[in-house]
Amino acid sequence: MSNEILYKLSVIIPVYNIEEYIERCVESVLAQDYPNFEVILVDDGSQDNSGKLCDLLSEKYSLVRVIHKPNGGQSEARNIGIEDAKGDYIIFIDGDDFIDQYMFSDLMKYCNTDKYDLVGCHHKDDYDGKIINSNRQVIDFDSNGIEALKLLLEGKLIPGTACAKIIKKSLLSNIRFPVGKTYEDVYFTTEILLNVKIAHFTTKAYYHYWHRSNSTTTEKYSEKSWDIIDAYKFSYDRIMEIAPQLKKQILFRLYWAHFVVLDRMLMSEYESDLEKRNCLVKYLKRNFGNIIKCNYFSRGRKILAMALMINLTFYKLLLSRGLKKRAVNK
The missing domain is CATH 3.90.550.10 (Spore Coat Polysaccharide Biosynthesis Protein SpsA; Chain A)
Structure with a gap:
């Protein structure tokens, strides 16, 4: 010894x-x-x-x-x-x-x-x-x-x-x-x-x-909330450079990060930057097909994605109910 x-x-x-x-x-x-x-x-x-x-x-x-x-x-x-x-x-x-x-x-x-x-x-x-x-x-x-x-x-x-x-x-x-x-x-x-x-x-x-x-990690919406998207964009670039076999996994996190920012924005009643909010919505709608096919998202999150395709008001309604039930944490 x-x-x-x-x-x-x-x-x-x-x-x-x-x-x-x-x-x-x-x-x-x-x-x-x-x-x-x-x-x-x-x-x-x-x-x-x-x-x-x-x-x-x-x-x-x-x-x-x-x-x-x-x-x-x-x-x-x-x-x-x-x-x-x-x-x-x-x-x-x-x-x-x-x-x-x-x-x-x-x-x-x-x-x-x-x-x-x-x-x-x-x-x-x-x-x-x-x-x-x-x-x-x-x-x-x-x-x-x-x-x-x-x-x-x-x-x-x-x-x-x-x-x-x-x-x-x-x-x-x-x-x-x-x-x-x-x-x-x-x-x-x-x-x-x-x-x-x-x-x-x-x-x-x-x-x-x-x-x-x-x-x-528990903050409400602020301009710093966008850092989570920047972080996963960085990860995406590095992973695609060195380990492109993880593309599916890093795209899941990138989609998830956009949901995080949108959810915080909506739950904080932050309405002063509609352009940024609309960019988030457009991004998620554009990637709806990939989100629905992604096995890493929960059933609750996929239901929310479908609600977003209908309209943002419906999405926000389901989100507020889901958060109360702690059903859409992913």
Whole structure:
């Protein structure tokens, strides 16, 4: 056992106005039984007490160090963490989330074989302590990067988040998060998986994804909502360049992204930009045939697509009813 390789893991945690959660996050990391890791807290110009709490944690624990920077967004904070990381592998954890105690030891045992570029797990959706999807059947499997990207796009077995994935640092030599964009994980995971030779995944959920009402993933319509379409357009271009066999899967996500923006626009009663709304409607109507044939869309979503072909008012009526029943989440 004395000759066992124990590669160092750099834990990068962006911090912005999360004074209620950051201590819980860091404590969950420090409770890990894996012996070789560091914690990098990147305070992204927090306006509450988050920065001070980061300093206190750094003073208290030798494994923790802090970088303070002007506010530039999560992508910039993560990128700075990558530059500062001393580890052989990197993991990103959002500062309002937390992890189970044996996550690092259970996942790093695969990294320590020198076989894998990436090792990933699943997450639990945590709504103020109420955990959703916690009874998932545990499946462990190896995959090349392109097959993993296929599963991710299909919504099977592999979550799309950049978190809950341990990544070999050498893989990140030319890959960074896009600054100034939301849905940055789409860009990042696309690039990473297109460059992964072999990865290991488990559907066991070690990562607690904490849902807050004001997080960017639950926001109502804004101009930033269009970033999700930009993100999947980027993915489409990269996939068609390197892995065109995934065309069906990335088109599904591109259609889905247009539905997301249209739904947010309609549910937010946003009527000030009819031209943009009409562009979304025309795009979805133009691709109606492909949407109906796509096996990845739910029956509820296909019914909505048919309603849209009739008129937008009918679509909005069914959408509002469907959202109340949580029937058209896909």
